[in-house]
Amino acid sequence: DDFLSGEDPQMARSVSELQAFLADVHQRHACLREGAVATYIPELAKANPDWFGICIATTDGRVFEIGDTQPNFTVQSISKVFVHGLALEDHGRDVLLSRVGVEPTGDAFNAIVLDEASKRPYNPMVNAGAIATTSLIKGADPTERLNRLLAMFRNYMGHEVVIDVASYISERATGDRNRAMAYLMRHFGMLQSEVEESLDLYFQQCAVMVNCRDLAVMAATLANRGINPMTGDRAVHARYIRDILSVMSSCGMYNFAGEWGYKVGLPAKSGVCGGIIAVVPDQIGIAVFSPPLDERGNSVRGVKVFETISQAFGLHLF
Ligand code: DON
Numbered sequence: 001d002d003f004l005s006g007e008d009p010q011m012a013r014s015v016s017e018l019q020a021f022l023a024d025v026h027q028r029h030a031c032l033r034e035g036a037v038a039t040y041i042p043e044l045a046k047a048n049p050d051w052f053g054i055c056i057a058t059t060d061g062r063v064f065e066i067g068d069t070q071p072n073f074t075v076q077s078i079s080k081v082f083v084h085g086l087a088l089e090d091h092g093r094d095v096l097l098s099r100v101g102v103e104p105t106g107d108a109f110n111a112i113v114l115d116e117a118s119k120r121p122y123n124p125m126v127n128a129g130a131i132a133t134t135s136l137i138k139g140a141d142p143t144e145r146l147n148r149l150l151a152m153f154r155n156y157m158g159h160e161v162v163i164d165v166a167s168y169i170s171e172r173a174t175g176d177r178n179r180a181m182a183y184l185m186r187h188f189g190m191l192q193s194e195v196e197e198s199l200d201l202y203f204q205q206c207a208v209m210v211n212c213r214d215l216a217v218m219a220a221t222l223a224n225r226g227i228n229p230m231t232g233d234r235a236v237h238a239r240y241i242r243d244i245l246s247v248m249s250s251c252g253m254y255n256f257a258g259e260w261g262y263k264v265g266l267p268a269k270s271g272v273c274g275g276i277i278a279v280v281p282d283q284i285g286i287a288v289f290s291p292p293l294d295e296r297g298n299s300v301r302g303v304k305v306f307e308t309i310s311q312a313f314g315l316h317l318f
Contacts, residue, residue: 015062022054022065029301029304030067030301034294035292035299036292037292038291038293038297040174041167041170041174042170042174043164043167044076044272047273049291051071052068052289052301053065053212053287053289054289055212055213055286055288056285057217057219057230059220059229061229063213065212069211070212071212071289072164073211073273073291074209075205075208075210075273076272077130077206077271078271078277079130079153079206080124080125080133081125081277082153082235083124085240085244086236087124087137088237088240088243091136093240096136099132100124101118103251104250104257104258105251108254108296108297109125109297110177110178110181112181112184114188119189120132120190121190123250123251125247125251125252125254126251126254127177128181128185131178131191131202132185132192134201134202134205135193135198136192137149142197146201146204149201150163152235155234155235156228156235156236158217158228158233161208162209163208165207168203168206171207172199175203178199178203182198182199211289212289214287215275215289216287217285218287219279219287222241222285225282241281245279248269248279249261253269253296254297256298256303260306264278265318266278266286266315270299272293272297274293276299276302278306288305288306
């Protein structure tokens with residue numbers, strides 16, 4: 001009953017060994033006390049810095065978890081991966097590329113910067129690019145666009161989706177930096193809908209409630225070429241998995257993407273909630289949740305746990 005066989009057959013792990021391994025990794029990283037919970041969105045400041053969960057979901061529908069995999073939190077930037085997929089389905093690769101680039105910025109996730117020549121935001125994983133991507137979601141009116149987005153998240157999660165209204169309102173009330181970015185993009189004709197409408201949908205997608213287990217299943221759905229391994233429902237067309245994972249690889253960890261690629265070597269996405277997901281194509285989705293963040297906005301324990309897991313299982317793609 002092997003769990004994973006990477007490059008090295010020696011790395012194959014039995015299920016009980018894996019459970020013991022996860023418990024050990026959890027225990028060894030729980031004592032890490034660095035980092036700080038995000039406070040720029042007032043609701044995020046309420047997160048418990050001790051929360052710490054690790055979950056692995058396999059493409060054949062098994063789940064391994066340890067620690068705080070049940071508490072709910074808002075998905076924040078991790079939503080960008082999935083909305084990127086929906087925008088690809090709505091418009092196709094070429095149209096999307098003409099609106100939002102695929103270049104890593106090397107800047108912070110909230111940098112106010114557009115490509116000088118094309119006026120496109122750099123990529124769909126940074127705030128500017130995500131707002132532009134969200135503005136491309138099709139629908140007759142804001143309600144239909146929101147409902148399409150929620151249906152998409154439901155397919156990835158395998159259950160009903162709830163938006164945390166307090167977080168949504170909290171971000172809408174304080175999100176002037178994103179608002180400034182949206183106005184700048186609108187000035188250059190790079191925003192598909194009205195500023196407040198685009199921002200509303202973006203703040204709503206960031207306030208979708210998930211837990212660590214949901215995130216692992218969502219990542220496993222990407223690993224499984226778009227089909228949720230728990231429900232068998234399709235969440236995204238298989239033809240766009242390559243695009244989604246490529247952009248995660250180069251841009252998912254912001255200005256840490258290079259070092260992450262060097263050390264962990266998996267397509268990934270982080271959020272200021274303290275979650276990080278990573279995808280091992282055709283094998284597993286991994287999620288770690290721990291709210292204290294480093295200065296780049298990535299979960300401190302999350303980064304360390306992924307370095308450990310990637311090394312232990314030989315998961316680096318190269
Ligand atoms: O737009 C924002 O600032 C948040 N709703 C999401 C940011 C985020 O998660 C970036 N992650 N590191």
